[in-house]
Amino acid sequence: MKIDPDSPADLSAQIAGAIRDAIVDGTLIVDERLPSEAELAEHFNVSRPTVREALKRLAAQSLIRTQRGATGGAFVNRLSFEAAYPQQITTSTLLLSMNAVKFETACEARYALERACAPLSAERRTPDHLATMRAEIHRQGQPGLTDEAFCASDVAFHRALVDGACNPVLSYQLAGAVEAMQPLMNMITFTARSRSRIVEIHTAIADALEEHHGLKTQEALSSLEQETQALATSVFEAKARAASE
């Protein structure tokens, strides 16, 4: 692990990179303790604050955790799917909002990916997954639900669908696509009629999964995509009209 003090990059970034590489290529293994900040400072020939900045960079990516006290120090984290979720969702959300991704594009990606989960979910979904979906459907039918709460419930429903595939890699990759849509969905005001239509399709999805019917699930998802796209189009057109008046 060497760094170049004449490089244009920050020393702390170089040090963070060196340690990250060591973690990725297996030189540093999970739960291994890194040298203390003072030792790292000596090793890299920099000051302790610089080492600390490097360690904070790694901590921000959940690659390490720190612990105070006599036997404390920085330890290589076992990067869990649970820990990676929020990061993934924050990044995806910002990508959508900062790059002005069209609702249409994000929606298309989301439903394409969900359809990919459908056959697996139809095969493996547990009664728990079904129960979650039914509960969310019930909630979505409640009158007086705010649009935001409706969207949140929608996300929970789709999360259950994806988790039904019992493949953590899929769940992780999908988390970004599904959750990041929520801010976009929140721009939509749902009429009672569109809500009931969505609840209807959600019911069809749950039914299809219950009878282990992957194809039917995919078809229902496609209907839901069309419905969502149409709804978004009409809402955005109405807003555009209102703005131009």
Add this chain to the structure above:
Amino acid sequence: MKIDPDSPADLSAQIAGAIRDAIVDGTLIVDERLPSEAELAEHFNVSRPTVREALKRLAAQSLIRTQRGATGGAFVNRLSFEAAYPQQITTSTLLLSMNAVKFETACEARYALERACAPLSAERRTPDHLATMRAEIHRQGQPGLTDEAFCASDVAFHRALVDGACNPVLSYQLAGAVEAMQPLMNMITFTARSRSRIVEIHTAIADALEEHHGLKTQEALSSLEQETQALATSVFEAKARAASE
């Protein structure tokens, strides 16, 4: 933006969180300049090193960039898909290796997601995408190619397939699934026969995309999945036998 000095969490983590929230909810907009480190230190009632640690955390997530000099400072980054790719790939790779995800599980997720792209890619792929795929197929047929180079070419081929959908959200989400598989694939030694079989299926995929045939593309991808799974199984079994002797 307030922080609680009595919280168990690090001050730098709290400050980073406060600024991150401001970026996510739009209080801070792209390319906006944050207050200087000294001003932030005063605002949060902490010292400059603490502020710096917070800023490094944000920089590690590409949320801000810093610039030295008279008009320098920390600026909110426009998080681009390109910048998010490496992060996504590093995280996905570590998730697979650290959680001992089975080859089978990762492979299943990857091909499920790729099949999701197939119909869109069949519809929208440009001649450029096709040319990339054909070029990689050609490379894969070259004798004397190392297993690693073969895998890298395989990844490039599949990247082109995914990019063919012309949906940046899909490309981003898939990058993790496709690239993170590479270390797992590198554990496989490809015989000449298995290589030619893979090249054959790749050709079928390219052909199907060329004639805008989504279903055929999906079917070819399913064959490829089966082929890959079978190959992996035999390789791992051989290794297990060799180890037990």
Add this chain to the structure above:
DNA sequence: GTTTTCTAATTGTCTGGCATTTGAAAGGCA
């Protein structure tokens, strides 16, 4: 043998300072 106290190690934070970079203003020159 158990509880309490002490101690050493380590991270968390602060103060103060210097080095480096960089844009912009001030000044000089044609």
Add this chain to the structure above:
DNA sequence: TGCCTTTCAAATGCCAGACAATTAGAAAAC
């Protein structure tokens, strides 16, 4: 006036040293 050079000030990058807070283990007291 217009262009070039110099100077300056603001900001980040980095360092040295110190103290506070936390924690586990060792030592001491009971």
